[in-house]
Amino acid sequence: MATSLVGLSTIDGAGDSDARIRALATLTVLVGVILVAARLLRLGSLVENISHATLTGIKASVGLTVAVGQVPKLLGAQETLHGHGFVPELRAAARALSDVDGTTVVLSLVSLAVLVGLNRAWPRLPAPLIVVAGGILASAFGGITERGVSLVSPIPAGLPSVVLPRLGDVPHLLPAAAAIAIMAFLESIAVAREVRNRKDPRIDPDQELLAVGAASLVGGFTAVIPGAGGFSQSAVAQRAGARSQVVSVVTAALAVLVAMFLAPVLDHMPEATLGAVVLVATLGLVDVREFRALTRFDISELWIAVATTLVGLLSGLLAGVAAGVLMTLFIVLRDLDRPQVEELQHGPDGWDVALDVPTGDPVPAASSVAGAAGSPEHPDRPLVLRLRSMLYTANVRPTLERALRLTQAARARTLVLEMSAMDWVSSTVVDELEGFDDELAANGCRLMLTEIPPTLVERLRSSDWFREVEQQGRVVPTLEDAVGPRPGAGTTDAPPPTRPSDEPPSGRDVPPAPAGPRAGE
Secondary structure (H helix, E strand, O other), rough: HHHHHHHHHHHHOOOOHHHHHHHHHHHHHHHHHHHHHHHHHHOOOHHOOOOHHHHHHHHHHHHHHHHEEEHHHHOOOOOOOOOHHHHHHHHHHHHHOOOOOHHHHHHHHHHHHHHHHHHHHOOOOOOHHHHHHHHOOOOOOOOOOHHHHOOOOOOOOOOOOOOOOOOHHHHHHHHHHHHHHHHHHHHHHHHHHHOOOOOOOOOOOOHHHHHHHHHHHHHHHHOOOOOOHHHHHHHHHHHOOOOOOOOOHHHHHHHHHHHHHHHHOOOOHHHHHHHHHHHHHHOOOOHHHHHHHHHHHHHHHHHHHHHHHHHHHHHHHHHHHHHHHHHHHHHHHHHOOOOEOOOOOOOOEEEEEOOOOEEEEEEOOHOOOOOOOOOOEOOOOOEEEOOOOOOOOOHHHHHHHHHHHHHHOOOOEOOOOOOOOOOOHHHHHHHHHHHHHHHHHHHHHHOEEEEEOOOHHHHOOOHHHHHHHHHHOEEEHHHHHHHHHOOOOOOOOOOOOOOOOOOOOOOOOOOOOOOOOOOOO
């Protein structure tokens, strides 16, 4: 629905009927080219990552823009008033207030009342079809055209002819084509996943790109509207028992029959009736419940939706999509920038997360945490920290800064860093870890690494720093190996591994702490 409305509103001011048909053909071919090119570049998963908040804002801006564009038709303005975008459409609607036809206004109000009333009282009835039929009957037998009610442009009967795109329209139509391509793909993916049976194969985004793009690319030469999946037609097909693509073939055959034999009947449709149907449909795209639902998860998603809506209204749909994507990227980078480290302590059931201090809060002094490493009761207990997730360029520095603050607060002589969450590492992360190791050594603390996945060890060995740490015995398989035997386990405590006697001294070496009680004692 959204793609069709955007397409029709884009070509609405293209001129006479022939010019609009050429513009529609160009627009649809452009959409097909963009989608097929995205498939060749394997951008399916990338485009699919456009956030729900961005899509909500796009639909809202589309709904408001197209809805405002229907006002002149509902008022019966005799002068042809067209705009391109929300603000021009709003100006055209304001100018239409000085050219109002009373009969058209009455027809518009009746059509809107019937549409809203049937949708609320009997939602299963085809309200748009009933309103369109009523408008055609009023035009054919009620004499409303003699009272100033305008009819839609004549609809050509028969099979569509081949229409060649016009290259001169490409610069003007390209932004709308890009927005329609994104919306068509996202809508098709959403519908496919919604109606997919659990036993059906998984949805392939790149295959969807090819299917929707090929349909638009081929259909554009007969001036069809850009294709996309739709919840309403899919729901109707499912209720009818559709299980294969045969239903699409049957639907296409029926559409050809309607075009060949019912086109003269549709010529009697009043513009006000069509405008009322489009207005109700487009306002449905502005779903206040979706905006409200975004606030329950993250207020930043609401701002993304609102910003996308405003930019789409003021600067166009493509600019709205770009604004939504950039804001989503900002939120992702902000989340990645948060420290990803937590303190562990040994309890009766094994290792548990210790007191969790919210990000940005001051780290409590070691004496305020019962049994903390470096506290007077346990002066030589190692501090155990675990990485909650991967380290990236965005989060490695704040993560290591937090780890350093925790180490200084605990006055720990040994820091054990559990790295099981890491399965990939970049050179930037390795450089930051090396600097972190140097800073700990300067503060009299020894860094030990543990629980490193085997695949990551091979990658880390390309670093001179890691090979040096490994040779010094500061890379161990498990936490128990790093911390030492627990009291009561039938063994005595042992100091952490030290550098082999034949290894030359290193600036990062810190004399091992004397053997003493361990964590959890």
